Amino acid sequence: MKRFLAPLILVAVLLGGWEIACRALAVPPYLLPAPSAIGAAFAESWPLLLSSAWATLSTALIALVIASLVACALALAVSLSSLLEDAVRPIAVTLQVTPLVAIAPLVTIWAGIEHPGRAVTGLAAVVAFFPIFSGALTGLKAVDPDLSRLFDLYGATPLQRLIRLRLPSAVPALLEGHKVAAGLAVIGAVVAEFVAGSGGAQGLAWRILEAYNRLQTAKVFAALVALAILGVGLNAAMELLERRLLNTWRGR
Amino acid sequence: MTDPKHNKGVASLSGVEVDYARGRALGPVDLMLASGEIVALVGPSGCGKSTALRLxxxxxxxxxxxxTRAAGKGETSVVFQSPTLAPWLSARDNVALPLELADIAKTEALAAADQALRKVGLGQALAARPAQLSGGMAMRASLARALVTRPRLLLLDEPFAALDEITRRALADDVLALAAELSPAVVFVTHNVEEAVYMAQRVVVMTPGPGHIAGEIVIDGPLVRPPGFRATEAFRASAEAVSTLLARATEAAA
Structure with missing residues (x-):
């Protein structure tokens, strides 16, 4: 109980201090709106925020599925051939350390200027790709060495070894990779929306840009609150899913 | 109990040496295993006993x-220090695994697994996952998996090292009973002199630097040890003899 109460109390104190400071110092609302103003903006525009949040979430989830398929397939191929791994690894690392913002214009051009939605999904998928790829690769190699010796002893074929030993051994690292990737996919979707910008973009980032262009700072905050709720919710859902699946895997 | 068909020996090492990057690890070593006999390899760490087992x-x-190994693939089983069960498989699926890898039909493999698990006293835990088993139970499941293939050579690498004294004594008796029933040649590695004397018909003492056989002591007595065997004069005399040999050999090596 204390664990839940303590952060709630802290947030209440901070919001109260913020509200009082705004009123006492008469801070202009375009600079820093009071929490009450943000609340009002949220209450006023929540249907729009909800549909935008859904747009961002669905973009992130589609990106997650695409990233998962590509990353798992590539990790499997790479794990079967050390030559392929040596070839792919430096490229993967290079791509990983390249900032998303820097490649966004290219992806936007390739997706077609008239399809900003595709560019956003593609960029989110690029960000989600790496944790899944490295999780899958780590998992496929994280085989209990003694269990591996037993497979040798029993004369297992390479296919039996893959299906009965390496794939199931990879499950915990794969789940962890997907959890991290889900959070990154949302961040990727938001950043990509900022870059891909106008036109067809419907996500929360676009709500932020729109309000910012009109200097409606309270609405910027309202969209940020929606984004935070989305992030926390998705993280909690993925954590729950990971724990459930992990418990199924080890039967507890 | 000795099968005349393979009286010649199940496996042997002759003039065997193993070099690792950091130098000679083992050898030269000569060791001959007759069918159905139980041999213990004792010695301090680094004496090459686990290497000998892997050979x-x-x-x-x-x-x-x-x-040389008369026992072919599928006729040799190993039990490691940790149970080494696949966490994603139930006890019966774990035990059935060696049979399934040998392309034996699933139903047949599962039936054999159930039987093997009942034999080690896990009839109530067929569907349990390794995470739900205690250390001793997991080790029993590991033993069942080693026996399900009816091996001619059973190799145990410090199988009870992680268990408490009561569990390890119970398991030692179980191994002896199962060995008497299935009569594989058993080699087990331990650093516990009493355990070696209790379980083996022949205790081979090894010493490090590089690992070699310092000598061996034959233990008399019935294969399945009678109650109170540990308290007998013969048991204590044998344990004393092994300890003395071990101490003398370790001193000579140092």
Missing amino acids: LAGLEAPTRGTV
Whole structure:
């Protein structure tokens, strides 16, 4: 109980201090709106925020599925051939350390200027790709060495070894990779929306840009609150899913 | 109990040496295993006893010398220090695994697994996952998996090291009873002198620097030890003899 109460109390104190400071110092609302103003903006525009949040979430989830398929397939191929791994690894690392913002214009051009939605999904998928790829690769190699010796002893074929030993051994690292990737996919979707910008973009980032262009700072905050709720919710859902699946895997 | 068909021996090491990057690890070593006999390898860490076991299992090749194994693939089983069960499989699926890898039909493999698990007293835990088993139960499941293939050579690498005294004594008796029933040749590695004397018909003492056989002591008595065997004069005399040999050999090596 204390664990839940303590952060709630802290947030209440901070919001109260913020509200009082705004009123006492008469801070202009375009600079820093009071929490009450943000609340009002949220209450006023929540249907729009909800549909935008859904747009961002669905973009992130589609990106997650695409990233998962590509990353798992590539990790499997790479794990079967050390030559392929040596070839792919430096490229993967290079791509990983390249900032998303820097490649966004290219992806936007390739997706077609008239399809900003595709560019956003593609960029989110690029960000989600790496944790899944490295999780899958780590998992496929994280085989209990003694269990591996037993497979040798029993004369297992390479296919039996893959299906009965390496794939199931990879499950915990794969789940962890997907959890991290889900959070990154949302961040990727938001950043990509900022870059891909106008036109067809419907996500929360676009709500932020729109309000910012009109200097409606309270609405910027309202969209940020929606984004935070989305992030926390998705993280909690993925954590729950990971724990459930992990418990199924080890039967507890 | 000795099968005349393979009286010649189940496996042997002759003039075997193993070199690792940091130097000679083992050898030269000569060891001959008759069918159905129980041999303990005792010695301090670094004496090459686990290496000798892996050579017998065919999991490692010697640098020099010959390893002969009459027991073919599928006729050799190994039990490691940890139970080494697949966490995603139930106890019965774990035990059925060696049979399934040998392309034996699933139903047949599961039936054999159930039987093997009942034999080690896990009839109530067929569907349990390794995470739900205690250390002793997991080790029993591991033993059942080793026996389900009816091996001619059973290799145990410090199988009870992680268990408490009561559990390890119970398991020692179980192994002896199962060995009497299935009569594989058993080699087990331990650093516990009493355990070696209790379980083995022959205790081979090894010493490090590089690992070699310092001598061996034959233990008399019935294969399945009678109650109170540990308290007998013969048991204590044998344990004393092994300890003395071990101490003298370790001193000579140092």
